[in-house]
Amino acid sequence: MKRVVVKVGSSSLTDAAGRIEPPRLWAIARAVQGLNAEVALVSSGAVAAGRGALGAPRPTTLPQKQALAAVGQAVLMQEWARAFAPKSVAQFLLSADDIHDRKRFVNAKHALERAFKLGVVPVLNENDTIATQELRLGDNDTLSAWVAYLADADTLLLLTDVDGLYTANPHTQPDARRIEVVDDISSVLHLAEGAGSALGTGGMTTKLRAAQIASEAGIDTIILGGGGVGLERWTAGAALGTRIRAHHRGAKRGWLLHQSARGVLDVDAGAARALREGRSLLPKGVVRVQGRFAFGDVVRIDGPHGPVAQGLSNYASSDAERIRGLGSSEIAGVLGSKDFDELVHRNQLVLLPGERETFTASQAQGEPGE
Numbered sequence: 147m148k149r150v151v152v153k154v155g156s157s158s159l160t161d162a163a164g165r166i167e168p169p170r171l172w173a174i175a176r177a178v179q180g181l182n183a184e185v186a187l188v189s190s191g192a193v194a195a196g197r198g199a200l201g202a203p204r205p206t207t208l209p210q211k212q213a214l215a216a217v218g219q220a221v222l223m224q225e226w227a228r229a230f231a232p233k234s235v236a237q238f239l240l241s242a243d244d245i246h247d248r249k250r251f252v253n254a255k256h257a258l259e260r261a262f263k264l265g266v267v268p269v270l271n272e273n274d275t276i277a278t279q280e281l282r283l284g285d286n287d288t289l290s291a292w293v294a295y296l297a298d299a300d301t302l303l304l305l306t307d308v309d310g311l312y313t314a315n316p317h318t319q320p321d322a323r324r325i326e327v328v329d330d331i332s333s334v335l336h337l338a339e340g341a342g343s344a345l346g347t348g349g350m351t352t353k354l355r356a357a358q359i360a361s362e363a364g365i366d367t368i369i370l371g372g373g374g375v376g377l378e379r380w381t382a383g384a385a386l387g388t389r390i391r392a393h394h395r396g397a398k399r400g401w402l403l404h405q406s407a408r409g410v411l412d413v414d415a416g417a418a419r420a421l422r423e424g425r426s427l428l429p430k431g432v433v434r435v436q437g438r439f440a441f442g443d444v445v446r447i448d449g450p451h452g453p454v455a456q457g458l459s460n461y462a463s464s465d466a467e468r469i470r471g472l473g474s475s476e477i478a479g480v481l482g483s484k485d486f487d488e489l490v491h492r493n494q495l496v497l498l499p500g501e502r503e504t505f506t507a508s509q510a511q512g513e514p515g516e
């Protein structure tokens with residue numbers, strides 16, 4: 147099943163006075179369901195909802211913004227819960243640290259994966275209430291690109307108040323033309339102007355920056371206007387918006403290749419074969435644990451004939467040593483609890499060049515944030 151991250155800007159959720167307008171959320175929720183994909187929603191609008199609830203003006207200080215977001219986030223989630231009912235929604239509030247710290251990144255990834263498995267709609271926003279100036283990503287366009295990466299998404303859809311990237315800001319340049327497809331993101335960066343609408347943060351500049359992050363991770367970005375109706379029409383095949391094509395298609399996990407492994411898991415022939423067939427590494431197939439590594443660290447996986455794969459370990463080396471060779475049902479008995487069946491999950495693992503025909507080293511890329 148396809149996985150899509152839909153980012154909805156404040157401008158797509160609010161009325162002219164800047165207050166959350168529930169029918170807009172309903173239309174978006176309906177369109178999201180029509181995508182027929184696993185969808186994570188990055189929703190802005192906490193500050194706008196807080197302003198609406200308290201009748202407050204646009205915040206000028208960080209504490210005011212934090213407090214308004216604290217009020218508004220609860221309102222926003224209530225509205226999304228109503229919009230998606232009877233499906234449940236799951237709130238994720240992330241800060242920049244959750245993206246840049248490897249362990250927190252992996253932790254968030256696991257929670258997100260589980261939410262998809264539960265069949266609920268993850269709704270994400272920046273944790274504005276505790277995000278100090280240094281801790282802030284500052285805009286949800288950037289956040290959504292990282293979420294697309296986190297969720298291993300196929301597509302990042304940025305829903306905004308303008309139907310795509312134009313040759314200039316269409317609000318100030320009426321003769322600006324929409325660009326349908328962008329193959330080289332660096333060639334269009336200069337077209338964006340900063341802070342766009344009265345409510346939005348970052349304008350087209352942060353959208354293109356987000357598209358750049360997504361592109362590096364092998365994910366296409368679509369910039370689209372028209373709220374739920376626009377999204378529904380786009381889903382039905384209408385030629386709307388701007389598609390920014392990914393640079394490194396199919397290499398979402400390629401960065402793993404360039405990480406130096408903290409340890410090595412030696413596996414038997416059966417486990418090596420399972421990895422080549424695209425399955426996860428279970429403790430059962432591990433015969434030796436080398437090196438010292440923590441939860442979330444990169445480990446190399448060696449088969450009887452040499453290195454096979456590299457991935458993120460779900461267990462620290464000390465725990466891996468204790469559960470190697472065991473069946474999944476035996477893990478809790480040895481460790482006291484079981485967080486994961488897999489020692490390395492297939493979504494967090496890449497076969498080494500030569501192990502998978504479709505993967506070449508030239509498709510690999512750098513680590514996020516570098």
Ligand SMILES: Nc1ncnc2c1ncn2[C@@H]1O[C@H](COP(=O)(O)OP(=O)(O)O)[C@@H](O)[C@H]1O
Nearest residue numbers: 155156157306312314339342343346347349350
């Ligand atoms: N080249 C451009 N093409 C389209 N829109 C642009 C361009 N440059 C600047 N913009 C502005 O970007 C705005 C969208 O960004 P923003 O207001 O931050 O929305 P959101 O709340 O959806 O994130 C548009 O309304 C437009 O004013």
Ligand SMILES: N[C@@H](CCC(=O)OP(=O)(O)O)C(=O)O
Nearest residue numbers: 156190191192193285286347
């Ligand atoms: N996290 C903030 C929104 C930040 C932001 O990037 O807003 P927008 O440009 O409208 O997507 C909020 O919920 O109000």
